[in-house]
Amino acid sequence: MRLLDIQNLHVNFDVYGGTLKVLNGVNLYMEEGEKVGLVGETGCGKTTTAKSILRILPMPPAKIGGGEIFFEAEDILKMGLRKLRALHSHGISMIFQDPTASLNPVFTIGYQLMDTIRYSSVEEALSRREIKRRAVSALQDVALPDPERIIENFPIQLSGGMKQRICIAMALASRSRLLIADEPTTSLDVTIQAQVLKLLGQLVREKDTSTIFITHSLGVVREWTERVYVMYAGGMVETAKTAELFRSPIHPYTQGLMKAVPKLTGEGIALGISGRIPDYRNPPPGCRFHPRCPHVMDICRKEQPPYFNAGDTHQVACFLYRE
Amino acid sequence: MGDTRTGFARRWDKIKRSWYKFSKNPLSIIGATLLLIIVLIAIFAPFVAPYPEHAGSFVDFPEASKPPSWKHLCGTDVFGRDILSRIFFGFRFSLAMGIVVISLTAPLGVTLGLTAGYSKGTWVDTLIMRITDIFVAVPPLVLALAVCSILKPSVFNAMMAISLLWWPWYCRLVYGIASSIKNEFYVQAAEVTGSSKLHILFREIFPNCYGPIFTKLSLDMGWVILIGSALSFVGLGAQPPTPDLGTMVADGGKYMPDQWWIAVFPAFAIMFIVLGFNLLGDGIRDMLEVEEV
Amino acid sequence: MADEILKIQNLKKYFHTRRGIVKAADGVSFTVSERETLGLVGESGSGKSTVAYTIMGIYAPTEGNISFKGEDISQSAERRSKRYKKEIQIVFQDPGSSLNPRRSVKQIIEQPLKVHRLTRKEDINDRIEKLLDMVGLPHDYMYKYPQAIGGGERQIVAIARALATDPSFIVLDEPTSALDVSVQAKIINLLIDLQREYNLTYLFITHDLSLMRNMASRVAIMYLGKICEVASTVKFFQEPLHPYTRMLLSSIPVVSEEEENLKPKKIDSTGEIPSPVNVPPGCSFHLRCPERMDTCMSNDPEMVEWEPGHFVRCHLWKKE
Numbered sequence: 040m041r042l043l044d045i046q047n048l049h050v051n052f053d054v055y056g057g058t059l060k061v062l063n064g065v066n067l068y069m070e071e072g073e074k075v076g077l078v079g080e081t082g083c084g085k086t087t088t089a090k091s092i093l094r095i096l097p098m099p100p101a102k103i104g105g106g107e108i109f110f111e112a113e114d115i116l117k118m119g120l121r122k123l124r125a126l127h128s129h130g131i132s133m134i135f136q137d138p139t140a141s142l143n144p145v146f147t148i149g150y151q152l153m154d155t156i157r158y159s160s161v162e163e164a165l166s167r168r169e170i171k172r173r174a175v176s177a178l179q180d181v182a183l184p185d186p187e188r189i190i191e192n193f194p195i196q197l198s199g200g201m202k203q204r205i206c207i208a209m210a211l212a213s214r215s216r217l218l219i220a221d222e223p224t225t226s227l228d229v230t231i232q233a234q235v236l237k238l239l240g241q242l243v244r245e246k247d248t249s250t251i252f253i254t255h256s257l258g259v260v261r262e263w264t265e266r267v268y269v270m271y272a273g274g275m276v277e278t279a280k281t282a283e284l285f286r287s288p289i290h291p292y293t294q295g296l297m298k299a300v301p302k303l304t305g306e307g308i309a310l311g312i313s314g315r316i317p318d319y320r321n322p323p324p325g326c327r328f329h330p331r332c333p334h335v336m337d338i339c340r341k342e343q344p345p346y347f348n349a350g351d352t353h354q355v356a357c358f359l360y361r362e
Numbered sequence: 363m364g365d366t367r368t369g370f371a372r373r374w375d376k377i378k379r380s381w382y383k384f385s386k387n388p389l390s391i392i393g394a395t396l397l398l399i400i401v402l403i404a405i406f407a408p409f410v411a412p413y414p415e416h417a418g419s420f421v422d423f424p425e426a427s428k429p430p431s432w433k434h435l436c437g438t439d440v441f442g443r444d445i446l447s448r449i450f451f452g453f454r455f456s457l458a459m460g461i462v463v464i465s466l467t468a469p470l471g472v473t474l475g476l477t478a479g480y481s482k483g484t485w486v487d488t489l490i491m492r493i494t495d496i497f498v499a500v501p502p503l504v505l506a507l508a509v510c511s512i513l514k515p516s517v518f519n520a521m522m523a524i525s526l527l528w529w530p531w532y533c534r535l536v537y538g539i540a541s542s543i544k545n546e547f548y549v550q551a552a553e554v555t556g557s558s559k560l561h562i563l564f565r566e567i568f569p570n571c572y573g574p575i576f577t578k579l580s581l582d583m584g585w586v587i588l589i590g591s592a593l594s595f596v597g598l599g600a601q602p603p604t605p606d607l608g609t610m611v612a613d614g615g616k617y618m619p620d621q622w623w624i625a626v627f628p629a630f631a632i633m634f635i636v637l638g639f640n641l642l643g644d645g646i647r648d649m650l651e652v653e654e655v
Numbered sequence: 656m657a658d659e660i661l662k663i664q665n666l667k668k669y670f671h672t673r674r675g676i677v678k679a680a681d682g683v684s685f686t687v688s689e690r691e692t693l694g695l696v697g698e699s700g701s702g703k704s705t706v707a708y709t710i711m712g713i714y715a716p717t718e719g720n721i722s723f724k725g726e727d728i729s730q731s732a733e734r735r736s737k738r739y740k741k742e743i744q745i746v747f748q749d750p751g752s753s754l755n756p757r758r759s760v761k762q763i764i765e766q767p768l769k770v771h772r773l774t775r776k777e778d779i780n781d782r783i784e785k786l787l788d789m790v791g792l793p794h795d796y797m798y799k800y801p802q803a804i805g806g807g808e809r810q811i812v813a814i815a816r817a818l819a820t821d822p823s824f825i826v827l828d829e830p831t832s833a834l835d836v837s838v839q840a841k842i843i844n845l846l847i848d849l850q851r852e853y854n855l856t857y858l859f860i861t862h863d864l865s866l867m868r869n870m871a872s873r874v875a876i877m878y879l880g881k882i883c884e885v886a887s888t889v890k891f892f893q894e895p896l897h898p899y900t901r902m903l904l905s906s907i908p909v910v911s912e913e914e915e916n917l918k919p920k921k922i923d924s925t926g927e928i929p930s931p932v933n934v935p936p937g938c939s940f941h942l943r944c945p946e947r948m949d950t951c952m953s954n955d956p957e958m959v960e961w962e963p964g965h966f967v968r969c970h971l972w973k974k975e
Contacts, residue, residue, distance in 0.1 A: 055379065055382050055383075080835035080836070080837060080838075081805075081806065081834075081835050082805075198927050198928070198930075199699070200927060200928075201927065228698035228699050228862065228928060229698060229862055229864075229903060229906050229907060230698060230902060230903060230906050230924035230928070231698075231924070231927075231928065232906070232908075233906035233923075233924055234923075234924055234925070237923075255835055255836065256836075256908060257836070257910045258865075258907065258908025258909050258910050259908045261908065261909070261910055262908050285910060285911065295837060296836060296837060297910060299836045299837045299839070299840035300836050300865070300910050301839075301840075301843075301863070301865040301866045301868065301869045301870075302865060302868070302869070302909070302910070302911070302913075302914055303864070303865050303868055303892065303907070303909055303914040303917045303918065304868075304913055304914060304917065305868045305869055305888070305889075305892070306869075307869055308840050308843050308844060308866075308869050308870075309840055310840060310841070310844055311837045311838065311839075311840030311841040311844065312837045312840075315805065316805075372798055546752045547747040547748070547749060547752045547753040548752060548753055548754055548755040548763075549755075550713055550747070551745070551747065551753060551813075551816070552766060553713070553732060554711050554712065554713060554732055554740065554744075554745060555740055555744075555766065555767045555770055555771075555820070556732075556737050556740040556741075556767075556770045556771065557766060557770050558770075561766075561770075565758070566755055566758075569755070569757035569758070570755070570756070570757055572757075652756045652757070652802060
């Protein structure tokens with residue numbers, strides 16, 4: 040049984056002048072224990088997907104247009120409130136991009152961390168001492184020096200890297216089975232990012248937590264994940280094992296992205312991908328990438344490509360690979 | 363692909379968008395409609411009031427203190443004057459008071475607030491804000507009462523008294539916004555390029571304060587009217603026979619609860635003006651929000 | 656040999672705060688030649704933005720001097736003559752707040768033109784259209800507001816604004832850090848084209864070393880307010896000397912094996928970046944340095960020219 044299975048998810052937003060058809064048939068799955076990457080640029084729908092999994096999208100203006108999200112074989116979209124709350128407390132947890140915004144500035148770290156622990160283990164009815172012990176242990180897990188003192192600190196007294204580690208500690212303290220990390224290191228300095236990534240890798244291995252790592256940085260995805268989905272304009276365009284994807288990216292969008300990344304070899308920077316991301320009010324028919332695609336064919340303008348196989352676990356949504 | 367729309371088409375589109383934002387909340391429309399009705403009544407009072415002559419000195423004792431009927435929808439007061447007509451004329455004074463006070467105090471308060479906020483940390487800031495603090499410390503009604511008891515009680519003096527105490531709130535409101543905006547990159551970009559201080563204050567910073575200022579403006583109209591009514595209520599504002607809503611409530615209070623209509627209808631009228639402005643204020647705030655796409 | 660256009664000598668900028676003195680920039684010296692791109696690299700607290708803002712005149716230097724085309728401009732922008740405000744321009748980091756959300760693109764771009772009275776009123780629209788052409792934006796963008804256009808395009812508008820006064824020197828403070836990689840590519844290529852066509856000199860600030868590799872002709876790396884190493888780009892990446900440079904280079908996530916092999920051996924970074932309020936004694940990097948020696952804890956190293964054009968400030972590299 041797959042841990043997570045998103046099938047054909049459609050999500051729309053109602054705005055001035057129409058409906059934004061943001062997610063257009065998202066397909067994504069995860070087995071237990073995997074480290075899966077979700078890479079895509081701003082506006083492609085990665086965060087919308089993540090928030091849909093947790094059902095924390097603002098429901099107006101967002102609307103689910105169809106599809107299912109199966110978590111351990113149950114459809115999250117159809118869950119009742121109580122099950123949903125149980126899901127949030129120890130099924131799935133999430134780390135957000137900006138650690139400063141994720142922590143409440145007027146409460147101490149200890150207060151927030153212990154709150155999380157308490158809510159996630161409501162059935163166990165832990166004593167205060169036990170909660171505190173778990174909080175300290177969680178902070179030690181993320182290699183924060185002097186956890187006892189940090190528990191008394193306020194977020195403003197800590198650096199970005201430390202705050203993000205605390206958010207990671209909070210997410211993992213609830214012992215969830217699935218962790219969604221939405222751009223967890225984007226706002227951190229390079230050397231701190233390296234530390235945090237290494238730490239996160241160790242922790243998810245130790246605690247056997249499956250992880251979805253969302254980012255727009257191809258380099259980070261390559262270092263950290265085992266399998267990758269490339270997302271564009273509300274749909275997955277390519278997916279493969281990480282090593283395979285970087286060795287031979289085949290979707291024109293993925294190729295464009297790879298070329299646009301500045302390389303240490305100093306070979307100059309490619310011109311980027313012409314055009315802009317589509318207007319979700321009037322998305323292009325057929326393949327949403329076709330207006331920007333250097334290999335566009337007639338069929339691309341009319342039909343949306345399904346996944347085609349291009350090797351073991353390598354799938355691409357592009358008519359170039361239809362055989 | 364060029365924008366072939368004319369300037370007019372662009373402006374019209376902006377208006378349509380603003381209306382969309384405003385009308386998202388039906389209450390805003392209710393408030394706007396209510397106010398529109400009141401304003402029209404105030405402007406055309408001599409034509410829509412059933413008994414326009416009752417607005418001034420008028421006596422008709424046989425008709426005095428009659429309860430609401432088809433002839434006098436809100437009844438008559440002790441002089442026989444039609445209360446509905448007096449309410450219609452009363453709207454004029456209330457709205458005038460609000461407009462005069464706001465037009466005197468808002469520009470002054472906003473300008474001082476912008477200047478102080480932008481000069482935060484210098485002596486200019488300290489000077490302006492300490493003066494503001496002094497004024498803020500005095501309760502408006504108390505000072506208004508004091509001023510009106512020293513000078514001759516009149517609507518004009520009441521408005522002056524309120525104005526004296528109203529401007530600091532605009533100053534403070536704008537000060538907060540200006541002092542945080544002045545560190546934004548776009549302000550620094552304007553400074554670095556050599557823009558004049560006047561430009562920075564009024565063209566870069568001020569437009570980003572529209573939302574809170576206009577919301578406050580519309581809420582303030584309600585407050586000013588209430589305070590003016592309170593002054594009239596204690597006899598320090600409009601003098602009889604001026605058909606001011608506050609005075610009418612004050613006079614009518616003596617006849618409660620038997621001739622309840624003499625006080626109650628003017629009180630409702632005050633309530634409707636204030637309600638209208640409050641709801642409108644919400645709508646304006648929605649309308650002025652910067653949209654994120 | 657191209658002329659020097661900007662020279663910074665021993666620049667210091669200290670801020671006095673309640674928590675102590677923040678030595679944001681502490682003795683920074685470098686020169687920039689005409690038409691080159693000097694890259695300034697560093698992480699948070701390195702002082703790179705402080706240096707940029709001091710050059711622009713947003714801050715007045717605490718000590719040291721800045722000279723532009725031979726003239727001293729070591730004052731805040733208010734005190735400087737208007738001429739320099741035309742010649743030296745800046746593109747800020749965050750496209751979200753570098754454009755006033757309440758002003759249209761036309762109003763934003765025409766502001767510098769109006770301040771310096773560079774065009775007659777009748778010709779302003781023409782000039783703006785030419786500027787939009789230069790940066791590759793359609794004319795109808797004039798009437799749009801920043802929220803209606805994407806982050807990349809906002810930065811392009813910011814670049815157009817910087818170009819409006821026909822400058823010779825542009826400071827680019829992390830212009831693409833907040834942008835996606837494909838949008839970044841477009842903007843970087845635009846910047847490179849503009850530099851070639853209009854003989855511009857760039858001071859390019861970023862923390863993205865891969866970008867720097869492709870953009871800069873020389874690179875200076877800063878840590879806690881001081882420069883650690885300056886070298887030509889090729890030397891910087893092929894023979895990095897300073898341990899911090901090596902640590903930084905080894906931490907960059909790259910997308911190919913080829914690039915992995917170019918990186919120095921992986922140095923695990925440890926510890927937090929200290930805040931510039933608490934600069935460690937001796938060499939400011941010693942707490943995190945894998946090559947720390949005794950002298951590093953108490954003596955601050957001097958900048959030394961290890962080979963022509965390659966400067967490093969580290970006890971490991973001392974000429975006897």
